[in-house]
Amino acid sequence: MRINVLQHTPNEGPGAIQTWSHKHQHEMYIYHPYQFGILPKIDETDMLVILGGPMSPNDHDDWIVQERQLIKEAMTKNIPIFGACFGAQQIAKTLGYKIGKAKKEVGWAPVYLQSDVIPGLPKKLTALHWHEETFEIPDGADLLFSSDLLKNQGFVMNHRIIGLQFHFEPLADNVREMVVNDGSYTAGNYLKQTPADILAHPVPTENEAIMNKLLDYICE
Structure with missing residues (x-):
């Protein structure tokens, strides 16, 4: 299977x-449309x-619009489509739903399962948050996760599409890469976590x- 990955910043890779x-x-192919304009x-x-x-x-960048066409x-x-953070928002926007401001969440915080459509998921998990926008849940999709600060944290649709506002994909090295390069983004966030707090977790x-x-679920 050929997996095509759209990466949008150097410090947020597939992990x-x-x-x-x-x-x-x-086979995984990683594209950087924000830099090279190739999809x-x-x-x-x-x-x-x-x-x-x-x-x-x-x-309104051309590549953002072209990405939604893809x-x-x-x-x-x-x-099968999986979207994380901006990626999940792009999926919702493609379907005609609004993307708007949300409380800025940056750091580790729990998310709570809202649907049993995917068997075997725990009721509560701790995820990495790095966002201040959110999506509307598309018609026909199930709300999958919520957090204490944001209801719409994830959705699943048609057994083929999952969008998450937060991040399950970063491994330890990926978290360190995010923090050392974008740690200033923690300023003014509602979780009140600093770069040091995030690295210590x-x-x-x-x-x-x-x-x-x-991923197994959407590829079944």
Whole structure:
């Protein structure tokens, strides 16, 4: 299977998604449309992963608009799609739903399961948050996760699409990369966590397993 990953900033890579890809002997291609303006062709895409980034789906850059066209084509072909943070917002925007401001969450905080559509997920998990925008839940999708500060933290749709406002994919090295390069983003966040606080918190051991379960689900 060819997994095409859309990465939107150098310090937010695929992390555990890449580990899952290697485990299943898939081929992963990582695109950087914000820098090179190149997107994969839909007929070369077996799975689409849209990662986070500092931009907004409400921005008008050509590549952001073109990326949504690719997402739309993937939906038409029933291709598995996973979106994290900006990626989840792009999915919702593609479907015609609004992206708006939310309370700024940066750091580790619990998320609570809201649907049993995916078997075997724990009722409560600790995830890494790095955002201040949110999406509307699309019609036909199930609300998957909520947090104490934000109801719409994740959705699942048609057994093929998952969008998460937060991050399960970062491994320990990825968290360190995010913090050393974008630690200033913690300023003024509602979780009141500093870069040092985030680095001191270990990545929960179950997060990679949950990431694997979510990817397995949309690829069944």
